Amino acid sequence: MPEQHEPDRIVLSPEALKSRRQRNIAIGVAVGFFALLFYVVTIAKVGPNILSRPF
Amino acid sequence: MSMIDESDDLVATSFAGSTATPSDYLALLKPRVMSLVVFTAVTGMLIAPSRIDPVIGFASLLAIAVGAGASGALNMWYDADIDTVMRRTKNRPVPAGRLDKNDALGFGLFLSGMSVVTLGVVANWLAAALLAFTIFFYAVVYTMWLKRTTPQNIVIGGAAGALPPVVGYAAATGDISAASLVLFAIIFVWTPPHFWALALVKAEDYHRAGIPMLPNVAGPDRCRRDILLYAVLLAPLGLAPWLLGFASLGYGVLSGALGLLLVLLALRVYRVRTGPRADRCALGLFGFSILYLTLLFAAIAGERAFAILLAALSFHA
Numbered sequence: 001m002p003e004q005h006e007p008d009r010i011v012l013s014p015e016a017l018k019s020r021r022q023r024n025i026a027i028g029v030a031v032g033f034f035a036l037l038f039y040v041v042t043i044a045k046v047g048p049n050i051l052s053r054p055f
Numbered sequence: 056m057s058m059i060d061e062s063d064d065l066v067a068t069s070f071a072g073s074t075a076t077p078s079d080y081l082a083l084l085k086p087r088v089m090s091l092v093v094f095t096a097v098t099g100m101l102i103a104p105s106r107i108d109p110v111i112g113f114a115s116l117l118a119i120a121v122g123a124g125a126s127g128a129l130n131m132w133y134d135a136d137i138d139t140v141m142r143r144t145k146n147r148p149v150p151a152g153r154l155d156k157n158d159a160l161g162f163g164l165f166l167s168g169m170s171v172v173t174l175g176v177v178a179n180w181l182a183a184a185l186l187a188f189t190i191f192f193y194a195v196v197y198t199m200w201l202k203r204t205t206p207q208n209i210v211i212g213g214a215a216g217a218l219p220p221v222v223g224y225a226a227a228t229g230d231i232s233a234a235s236l237v238l239f240a241i242i243f244v245w246t247p248p249h250f251w252a253l254a255l256v257k258a259e260d261y262h263r264a265g266i267p268m269l270p271n272v273a274g275p276d277r278c279r280r281d282i283l284l285y286a287v288l289l290a291p292l293g294l295a296p297w298l299l300g301f302a303s304l305g306y307g308v309l310s311g312a313l314g315l316l317l318v319l320l321a322l323r324v325y326r327v328r329t330g331p332r333a334d335r336c337a338l339g340l341f342g343f344s345i346l347y348l349t350l351l352f353a354a355i356a357g358e359r360a361f362a363i364l365l366a367a368l369s370f371h372a
């Protein structure tokens with residue numbers, strides 16, 4: 001059986017993994033908030049007639 | 056295929072050592088400066104003759120706050136070398152080694168772009184252009200150029216900190232007015248005595264970092280004189296919102312009293328030049344200058360908010 005070559009990869013330390021996870025969560029929350037903000041701003045800009053506009 | 060693998064490895068390498076947490080990135084935004092920017096920008100919005108939709112106003116303030124934070128991140132990227140040698144700044148994420156310098160640059164540039172575009176889309180492009188200019192002025196003109204070359208660094212650089220009320224007013228109206236420029240002028244003239252009072256005490260720190268603050272270059276005596284001159288200039292300028300009619304007589308009385316106290320404290324700094332008492336006087340002026348600006352802007356904002364509330368209540372009644 002030929003010897004399997006393992007590519008050189010850096011193994012993240014538990015601390016680095018934890019902080020990466022925290023960063024990912026923060027980015028997710030920020031993107032979600034940003035999307036929600038633009039949704040609400042759009043509603044505010046279009047005004048109360050948003051549902052009675054002709055299609 | 057091999058190129059993809061290599062790039063994967065590069066990605067793995069660049070992220071491998073990073074233990075930066077979201078709070079480190081938050082620290083890059085200088086939250087305390089951000090809160091002051093939001094506070095003055097709100098005041099700028101409130102003095103506007105036209106009312107801004109609360110949702111648009113909130114989104115605009117968020118964009119202004121993020122823009123201010125972005126310029127703070129760019130400042131920490133560029134000043135990482137001097138932040139390392141100053142006691143006050145050596146625990147910031149970049150000099151402390153918790154966050155890579157280039158990550159701070161990328162973060163600052165990304166947020167700068169996002170905040171300006173967001174303000175443009177949400178409010179208007181004059182406000183966005185003013186925000187872009189504020190970020191440019193703080194990050195490039197002040198941080199990269201003035202800070203390390205002239206003792207007038209914080210005098211000219213103070214324009215960046217003074218612009219948020221103008222941006223706030225522009226976000227609400229799409230215009231610039233004498234009233235918003237008066238708020239700009241108050242913060243602009245307030246900045247030198249505020250920072251020089253601290254620089255008198257931290258002169259050794261600034262000397263070690265090679266920053267040409269006024270006490271280090273021209274000497275503490277000249278600095279004390281200039282602090283007094285700016286305080287004397289600031290006290291009557293603080294009355295301008297009342298004289299121009301966008302603040303009440305009550306504000307005028309408060310501003311006059313606080314201005315007089317500011318001049319007295321500056322005079323004490325001018326007179327007491329040696330010993331630990333001199334440092335205490337300078338720190339006392341530094342602390343009071345923060346209170347002075349906070350109370351002035353809170354009084355203007357409070358009055359306007361109250362008037363808006365009354366108008367809303369009488370409309371519904």
